[in-house]
Amino acid sequence: LASGVYGKGFGYWAKRYSPHLxxxxxPYNEAIDPQEVEAMLKAHPEITVVSVCHHDTPSGTINPIDAIGALVSAHGGYLIVDAVSSFGGMKTHPEDCKADIYVTGPNKCLGAPPGLTMMGVSERAWAKMKANPLAPRASMLSIVDWEHAWSRDKPFPFTPSVSxxxxxxxxxxxxxxxGPEAVWARHALTAKAMRAGVAAMGLSIWAASDSIASPTTTAVRTPDGVDEKALRQAARARYGVVFSSGRGETLGKLTRIGHMGPTAQPIYAIAALTAxxxxxxxxxQKLAIGRGIDAALAVIDADA
Incomplete structure (x- = not known):
C-alpha cells in the first residue's frame, strides 16, 4: 500500500523476494482507502502479505491501519506495519491494527537515541517464519533468533547496544x-496549532485534508516560485530552526516540520511558524507572520 515514499519503498523490498507484487x-497527499484494500483482497484471494506505512513522514499523512488490519486479518493474510514515526505520538498499537509485524523506533516520538529497532511480532508470524527454511538463521538479520533474546539465559545474536x-x-x-494519552494529546495540540498558523499566514498543508494530517509532522506545500532548499537554509541561518525536505516525489514540493518527542510542545509550533x-x-513572499502566531496561540489557549 503506497501513499508516500516509504510505503512505496516497501514494494521495492518485497519485489526482491517475490515477483507477484x-x-x-x-497521490502522496492522500491516504489509502480501506474499501480499495477490501476490493483488492476479494479480487486476489492469493494475497498473503500486506504492507502499509502508518505515517508516511515525507508526506505528513496518516493511513487508517486499524481498518486495513481488520480487512487483512479477515482475509487470513499477514500485515506488516511501519509505525516508526507514529508510535508514541498517537494512539496506535499492534493489537489494535492486528499487525503481524509492527516496526517502530526509539528516536522519533519517544525522543530516545537512535540505533535500535523495536518490533512487535504476532504468534502466527513467529510460526510462519520458523516454518520457512529460507528465513535467515544464525544471523543478526534473523528475526527468529531474537524471539527469546530477552531471556537472561539466552544469548543475544550479537553484542547489545547497551547505551x-x-x-x-x-x-x-x-x-x-x-501517560500515553497525555503524550498523544501534546503531539496533537502542537500539530493543530502549527496547521492553524500555517493556514492563517496564507500557506497550504500538503495533506489533502486535516483528517489525514499527521499529529507528529506538518508538511507545508511550497508556494510557486519559492526554492524549497533555499527556504530551509534561510530558516536555519536566520533563526537557527531546522526544517526537513520532502523525499523522492515530494522533494522540493514541501517543507516538513517535526513534532516528535521533546519538540512536541506547543511553544515549538510558535518558533517554527516564526522561522x-x-x-x-x-x-x-508577503506573509502576515503575526496572524499565524495569533491563530496558533488561539488553538493553544483554547486547550488550556
Missing part, C-alpha cells in the same frame, strides 16, 4: 510517567 498507490537500551529505558519511563514565515518573506 500487487500495489494500491494513491541505546539504557536511553530507551529512560525514554519509556518518561512516556509512561506522563517559516520569516524565511518565506525573505524568499519574496
Amino acid at each position: 500487487l500495489e494500491i498507490e494513491v 541505546e537500551i539504557n536511553g530507551l529505558d529512560v525514554a519509556l519511563d518518561l512516556y509512561l510517567n506522563e 517559516l514565515g520569516g524565511a518565506m518573506n525573505a524568499a519574496g
Whole structure:
C-alpha cells in the first residue's frame, strides 16, 4: 500500500523476494482507502502479505491501519506495519491494527537515541517464519533468533547496544510517567496549532485534508516560485530552526516540520511558524507572520 515514499519503498523490498507484487498507490497527499484494500483482497484471494506505512513522514499523512488490519486479518493474510514515526505520538498499537509485524523506533516520538529497532511480532508470524527454511538463521538479520533474546539465559545474536537500551529505558519511563494519552494529546495540540498558523499566514498543508494530517509532522506545500532548499537554509541561518525536505516525489514540493518527542510542545509550533514565515518573506513572499502566531496561540489557549 503506497501513499508516500516509504510505503512505496516497501514494494521495492518485497519485489526482491517475490515477483507477484500487487500495489494500491494513491497521490502522496492522500491516504489509502480501506474499501480499495477490501476490493483488492476479494479480487486476489492469493494475497498473503500486506504492507502499509502508518505515517508516511515525507508526506505528513496518516493511513487508517486499524481498518486495513481488520480487512487483512479477515482475509487470513499477514500485515506488516511501519509505525516508526507514529508510535508514541498517537494512539496506535499492534493489537489494535492486528499487525503481524509492527516496526517502530526509539528516536522519533519517544525522543530516545537512535540505533535500535523495536518490533512487535504476532504468534502466527513467529510460526510462519520458523516454518520457512529460507528465513535467515544464525544471523543478526534473523528475526527468529531474537524471539527469546530477552531471556537472561539466552544469548543475544550479537553484542547489545547497551547505551541505546539504557536511553530507551529512560525514554519509556518518561512516556509512561506522563501517560500515553497525555503524550498523544501534546503531539496533537502542537500539530493543530502549527496547521492553524500555517493556514492563517496564507500557506497550504500538503495533506489533502486535516483528517489525514499527521499529529507528529506538518508538511507545508511550497508556494510557486519559492526554492524549497533555499527556504530551509534561510530558516536555519536566520533563526537557527531546522526544517526537513520532502523525499523522492515530494522533494522540493514541501517543507516538513517535526513534532516528535521533546519538540512536541506547543511553544515549538510558535518558533517554527516564526522561522517559516520569516524565511518565506525573505524568499519574496508577503506573509502576515503575526496572524499565524495569533491563530496558533488561539488553538493553544483554547486547550488550556
